[in-house]
Structures are given as C-alpha cells and as structure tokens.
Amino acid sequence: GQNIDQPTEMTATxxxxxxxxxxxxxSGFNGLFWYQxxxxxxxTFLSYNVLxxxxxxxRFSSFLSRSKGYSYLLLKELQMKDSASYLCAVRDVRxxxxxxxxxxxxxxxxxxxL
Amino acid sequence: xxxxxxxxxxLITATGQRVTLRxxxxxxDLSVYWYQQSLDQGLQFxxxxxxxxxxxxxxxxxxxxxxxFPDLHSELNLxxxxxxxxxxxxxxxxxxxxxxxxxxxxxxxxxxxx
Numbered sequence: 001g002q003n004i005d006q007p008t009e010m011t012a013t014x015x016x017x018x019x020x021x022x023x024x025x026x027s028g029f030n031g032l033f034w035y036q037x038x039x040x041x042x043x044t045f046l047s048y049n050v051l052x053x054x055x056x057x058x059r060f061s062s063f064l065s066r067s068k069g070y071s072y073l074l075l076k077e078l079q080m081k082d083s084a085s086y087l088c089a090v091r092d093v094r095x096x097x098x099x100x101x102x103x104x105x106x107x108x109x110x111x112x113x114l
Numbered sequence: 115x116x117x118x119x120x121x122x123x124x125l126i127t128a129t130g131q132r133v134t135l136r137x138x139x140x141x142x143d144l145s146v147y148w149y150q151q152s153l154d155q156g157l158q159f160x161x162x163x164x165x166x167x168x169x170x171x172x173x174x175x176x177x178x179x180x181x182x183f184p185d186l187h188s189e190l191n192l193x194x195x196x197x198x199x200x201x202x203x204x205x206x207x208x209x210x211x212x213x214x215x216x217x218x219x220x221x222x223x224x225x226x227x228x
Binding site: 031033040041042043044045048087089099100101102103104105106107 | 118158170208219
C-alpha cells in the first residue's frame, strides 16, 4: 500500500517563503506531483519530480529525495491568492498500457496573512 | 479552465437512487480518471480508463461503475446511493503518452444525498 503524510495546516505571511513537506512510503515509485486546490475548485497541477533534486518554476519549487521518501514544495514571495490546499501525490508504478494511478495525501491548508 | 468538462455541476438526490455523472476530457487526451473527494477522506482515486478500456482501479465500490465511450467521454454511475456517498466527484484527463502525463481536473460534480 501507500502512505503519504503532509501537515494539515500552515500559516505564513504575505511576501514570505513557506515550505510544505511531504513524506511517502510506497511499494514502487514513478513520480511525485504537487497540486494546488482552492476551496470547492478543481486541483491544478503545479510540479512534478521523478529524479532527486530541485525543480524550479517561477515562485514555486519542488524538491525530491527518493532515498528518504521526502519531498517539499517551496513557495516564494507569498501572495494572498496562494491561500489554498496543497496536495502531494505519488504515482507508484507506471502501469503498462497507459495505467497511471496517483495516490494523494490529504493536503496542507495554507493560509497567507497580511 | 483545464479543458475538462463535467456535468452536472450540482446533483441532489435521495438515498437508494441512481445517478450518472458525465465527463468530457481535454481534446486529444486518451485517459480519463475519476476521483471522489469528501471532507474527511481527501481525494480518493476511483478508476481510470484509457482509450475505452479500464486501466487502473482504486477503492471503487461495487455500487459504482464507469465506462469510456468511443468519443472518449466517460460516465460514472452511482447506484443504491447512501448518505456517505455525498462528496465532490472529479474527473481528470491526461494524454496517456507523455513522460509526465500530468492529470488535468474538471470542475467537479457536487453530489448531495439526502
């Protein structure tokens, strides 16, 4: 089976930097995804890591360590609109014939304050 | 707008009833996924179809079934509904062939079972 852990809630200040951690235990590994979800809306794709290291995309960066089963999402220059839930998801094995199953963590609710 | 469409947006029904949720994937995407999101359980993967065939299965109840049609749209059928089936149901799609194969989510159908 799979187990994905994220903090339930975090609070940060506008303009600051925040790091959201995700740890996972899986029988196999074929990529880790981060999604952003505003309340009542669809999740939107933020980043993807399959190899160890840092992937940077504008104000968002994501890091992966496969040996430690650990990832983090780094958000810089926080804006009020960044208040949302951030979901960590792991693809365990890339199945043959197009199979692509993601297991999501329960999400980290980020609140950005003035 | 992800390009994935879902209908209806809201659905209110009674216990014991049957409903059908509809999803149209992004143009060109061959894979369709169904997820259930309830307040206490987060985003749960139900099932994936790729080009008309079932490819991966999650914790989908026997009362639930899905299919993908030749035009690639998909339907999720929920029967003998229970109060606990009240949730947001998301459909997502991906091209099924690229390296990342990220999933793009539709706006969701909010199901309320009374």
